[in-house]
Structures are given as structure tokens and as C-alpha cells.
Amino acid sequence: MAVASPSPSDHFARLGLPRTYAVDRDALEAAYLERARASHPDRFVGASSGEHRAAMERSAALNEGYRVLRDPVRRAEYLCALRGVDVDSSDPKTGAPAMDQAFLMEMIERREEIEQARGAGADALEQLRARVDDELDEALDEAVVQLEQERVAEAARALVRRRYLQRIVDEIDQHLEP
């Protein structure tokens, strides 16, 4: 009698990939498609409800893993979480690090920058957007370097900074595409 193997506990293991930031896109695609084929609930029509449920849960975990790992930002955030800092949580010990006063002041000033750019027209907004875009990339690069050196708190800080910047870009986009 076959005993189901316990499901792997993290997305990297689930997709048979090493737990590192650098992910080979082709390997990720191939691993995902192969597993998605094997575990899709459509393969279990007419099977017992237990088997069907197991397939559904396996597929759900796999789809979530693929969604996280193929996105560079989510992947970095996930690696942080695996190492003990979850930027989605507000827990004082294991959650997103608190940002200092100077940073929050800076973000308020950035907001004001948007208002000024709006006043100056679409070109000014586009320029501002391009600048913040570069900063987004820098913040992610910083997080990746810190992760590689196992400095999780610093990596998390860079990722939180990146989230604030992302909100600024989203706001600019709203003004650009009415």
C-alpha cells in the first residue's frame, strides 16, 4: 500500500530547486509545469474525495510556490521569511522592521514631489517615475546582496524600503493612466 510522502515544507523544496535567490527561469518553468501536470485535480476526477482533496491542496501549494518564486521581489521577501523575518507581518520580533524617523520624513517629501510633478505636467511625472523605478531596482539589489551575506535584518529593511517606493510608483501610475 502506497503511503503519501509528506509534502515538502517550502516552495523551493516543492519545486525541487535549491534555496537560493538565483533561480534558473527555465528550470523553474520546467519543474512547475511537470508538477502541475501531475497534481492537477483534473487527473483525479472519479478518485476518492480524499485523493481529490489532496490533489487540490498539492496544486494550490504548487501554484502559490510558482507565483512567489517567479517574481524577483516576492522571491526575496520569501527568502527573508524563511530566514525568520516576515515583512508581511507586524509582529515586533519576527515582522517587518520598524523604519526610522528620517526615512518616514523622506517618504512624506517624496509624496510632495508627486504633487509638484503633477502640477508640472505628464513629462515631469514620467521623469519622476523613471527615477523611482531605478530606486526600486537598487533597493531589490541591496536586499539580494544582504541576503547572500545572511544579513537578514538588513535585507528586510531594504525590502520594506522597496515597498514604500512601490506605493509611490503606483500612485504616479494612477495619475498617468486616468
Added chain:
Amino acid sequence: MGNDDQTWADPGALFQIEEPTAPSRRSGRTPGRGIGIDLGTTHSLVALAPRGEAPRELPDAEGRALLPSVVSYAGADVVVGWGAMGQRVEAPERVLSSVKRFMGRGAAEIDFEHPYRVVEPGEGGSGVMRFDVGEGRRVTPVEVSAEILRVLAARAEAELGEPVAGAVITVPAYFDDAQRQATKDAGRIAGLTVYRLLAEPTAAALAYGLDRGGQGLFAVYDLGGGTFDISILRLRDGVFQVLATGGDSALGGDDFDRALAAHLLAAAGVDAPDPRQREEARVEARRAKEALTDAERCVVTLGRSGLSEHVLTTEALEGILEPIARRTLGPCRLALKDAGVRAQELDGVVLVGGSTRVPLVRRLVESTFKQPPLADIDPDKVVAYGAAVQADILSGSEREGVTLLDVVPLSLGLETMGGIVEKIIPRNATIPIGARQVFTNYSEKQTGLVVHVVQGERELASDCRSLARFELKGLPRLPPSMARIEVTFQLDADALLTVTARELMTGVKQTVEVKPTHGLSEAEVDALVMDSLEHAQDDFDARNLAEARVELGRVVLAVRTAVQEVGDLPGLLPAPEREAIEAELRRADAAMGPEGPQEHRAINAVREQLERVSEGFARRRMERALRSGMSGKSLSEIESALADEADLEARRGSHDPEMTTP
């Protein structure tokens, strides 16, 4: 607030598995007996692709494959299809068409024109709207759709000569949870086991993709009668993956007809048309639109409105249609962006839906996607073809299939403080998928949490579709911000939602089955299923008869094989008993032949008798199998012998209730 329709169930289960409660007791995987149904706004269609065959649509007795999605309650009997259409001009408010636009909707959400009398849900009832079709009769959109499905299922059953085992029913990719649930309920009420709800564009891509073999990026542009869908799909390594989907669930060819009808009525100088004038204008508008697909000009006459010999040119028509057709282009560009695909990278653009025959639509598609669209499979049939192929795979046929990975079309979220939506599952996430979010309490007195589930892209809950609202009760008293309430969303492969909530401090877990605010309750669906059972006694007799024959055939085969294999061994089968068994086997053969009884109870009685007569033989075989285990037989031989016997026992056991009930 009332909590009557919420269900607290099986705290261990993340997914609520719906067991098929439909009449077909033994349906499920029966190779070659799966059917594909395109339940369209204006037309519906059923197709078969049994055991790996190419898909084919099933026509009615007059050879017409398309069944108008029109149901008439004007007379004593419910009439579906062409017959119903004929009654529409005379009784427009009792002949229901384009009912798909009402699926899963509340009366307050119907913001388009229609000629029907819509009844608000009454006190205490579920939130589903009903049509008043006269003489005190009120029907829900789900029941109307079930009538259409029933006709198509009967068509398939006649073609197969056997009961249908299961169906794949297509839905617009853009359908939300409530609309999908309504469609699945309609299938159940029609007596079908719904294998899967499949997105229409995915079905169309499946029909094309398999033809073209292999790899590629496809866009599917589906402009049906009442809905518009755009999907970007990728086929790779045997997996059809929806990368992005979008559209508008209240935009379609009907809008073309309505705009043109309004233009014609204006030309006739009619400001306030009565229902018959409006109906006539709409029929003539559709005729003119179709005529202008090939011709430069046509002549329209509205007898009831005093418009005679009105000349309509292609140019004038396109002037009227273009603003509507252009509304499809925004969703196209958004889908490309969501998929991260440039138009030039596409390997093909597939056209689906009768409205894509309009030349103006083809030109707009070509300029948006920068390539001429594919239309070599009939755009009216391509969706049903794809559904039939998938139904064949799901019925268990050996067929080279692809795995279809669909996505959820609209983000799912919860309303938080200030009416802001917190997104839990983003749009275009591949399904099935789960996601969770932790909430906390704001005061020690708080022992409950209102959970309002919404679907949509807007920031404010009031701008999104309200799917369900329920209250979690019995939370422990904890200081502010100390409670940890984890809310988990689970979407199954049909994009239907289950919500689980768990208080993490105490570990108390509650599963809440989300019933759409504007859907039928489980009890109502069950009642309608029972109702359909009574009305479909003939179908069930035929189904029971077919099943009884299959069962008898299995028992005959098992007994005959046993007699041939071990009947000659000493002491196992005495001659008189063998004669009795063989006599019963001959009776069974006769019962299954063309002269045999046409009634399932008679067939079951024959099987019962055969099982009784061969019971001693079966027991001795079992004993022998056990003895041979002790005298050095291999374990696998014993197991296989025991398994055979257990199988026979189980089958015998399962028949007992039928034998004792006359």
C-alpha cells in the same frame, strides 16, 4: 445580523468537497460518456469527442446544432429553443432570452434594459432574483439555464444511447464566483455531474491548440451575445496555461443589436416603444447586422412602428457599432500587459463568438494584435469542441490531453476598516490556489468578527462585487490586538471559493462555505434537483435500466470466469449446483438480450437470483484461497484471490438495498 445561511462544517477540511448528489448515482469516470456544453447567452451547443475522436456537435432532429438560449413559459409546457423564439414577439415578458446575463446577479444589479418582470427576493428567502413569467409562476435564472442544459443533455444521451456520465460546461473567463456557482447549480438541477467549469477562451484555445500541435502563445478574443472575454494563453510541455484574462461580463453582440434597434426606432420616430415594437426592432436589427456582414447596404422595415424601406449602409452600421466594439480594446491591452506579452509575440489570435463575424470587429482585432485573426474553426462551435475534448479526457478516455491551468479572473478580498478592500488572492492567480491573512481584535469585548468577502479590482468594498458576508462568533476575550484570526481563502479548479477562519491563540477553527449573496441556497438547489427528478422519471428509468444491465453483465462475467477456471477442481462445485448456476447464467444472458425485460427491477431480480445460487461456490472459493495461503502460495496470489472475492462481496452488498425495496 442573520447567520442562517452559514454552515459550520468539518473543521479539519480546507476544501469542501462536493459529492455529486445529482441523480446519476454511479456516474463519474466512464470513458467516452463525457459531454461538452457551451451554455451561451444567445445560443447553446453540445458536442461529443468520445474516446479520442475528433469533436462533433450534436444537431436536433432538423439538423440544427445551435439551440437558441431561449425558454418560453408562455404556454402550459416549457418550450426551449427555436419553438420558444417563435413565441417571443407575442409574449415578450414570458419568453426568457439572454438569461446568462442575470446569472448570479441580484435584482439591484441588473443595470441593463430587458423586457422582463423581475421580482426582488422576498423576506427570509435567499437573495436570488426571479422572473415573473405569469400565472403566479416565478423562475430563477438558474432554473431557466437548467432547462436549456436538460435539452442538450437529452440530445447527447440519445446520441450515446447511454446515460451521460459527466459534463464540462463552459463559462466566460470573466465570470465571478457567484456566476460560476449559479452555472454549476444549473448543471446539478439538470441532473448532470459537472466535471468542470471551463473558461470559454481556454476551451477555444484547446480546440485550436491541439490542431496545431505543440507550443505557442495565443490570444483568444471572445465576443459572444452578452459577454466579452479576452485571454492570453501559453501552450508548453503539455500544459495550457492561462497567463492573463480580462473582459466585460455585460458587453456583447446583444448590445450591437440594441444600439441598432434604438437607431431604427429613432428613425421611425418612436420615442417610447412598447415591448412588441422593441422586440420587432431587435429582431430586424439582428437581421440587418447579419446581412451587412457580406452586403454594402440593406433595407429594413418595422411594421409595428411604421418604418418602411429604411436603407442601412455598412458605413452607417459601423458608425453605430464602433463605440461599443472599441470598449473591448482596453481589456485586450490590459490582458497583454498582465501577461507580460507583446502583441508581436503571439503565435495566433483565435476568434470566438458569433459577433466576431462583424467585419468591423475583425479589423479592430487585427490592428490591436498586429496580425490577422484565425477563424478556421466555426467561432460558434469552437468553445463546445474544446469542452468536449476536455470532457472526454475527464471521463477517463485514453487520449493525449493537455493539462489546463485556469486563473481566477478577479481579485478576491475582504472588507477592512473604513470599507477598504484588502486583497487576499490577486487577479490572474493560477487556480487552485489558497491564501491567508491574519486579522486581530480591536477591543477585549470583541468576540465576533464580520467577514465580508468581495471580488473585484476597486479599492472600496462598495465598488466591488459582494460575494458573502458572515460573522465569526465565539472568539476568546483577549486584550486589544492580541487575538490572531487567520482567514484562509481556497479556490478550487472551478474557481469556486471556500473560506476557513481560525483563531490562532486557541486553535479553534471554523470552515465557512461561501454561498454567494445572490445565489440559491443549498436547500433550494436540492429542492430543485428533487423537482427535476420527478419531472424526469423517464430519464431515470432509462438510466436505471442501463445501469442494472451493466451490473448484471459484471456479475455474469465474474461467475462464468470462476466456473471456467476452478469449477472442475474436486469438491469446489458439485454437479447439481453447477447445473443450477449455468441455468441462471443462461437466464441472465436472455435478460440482457433484446427480448429481455425493459425495466431495471426485473434485471436486478435476475442478478439477485444468480448471486444467490452461486453464493456457496463463492464461499468455497474464498475458503480455498485462504487454505492455499497456508500451503505455500505466494502472498500476492492470496491477495489477488481475496481481492476478487471481496470485490464480489462488495458488489453483492451494494445491491442489497435495491433487492429489498420492491
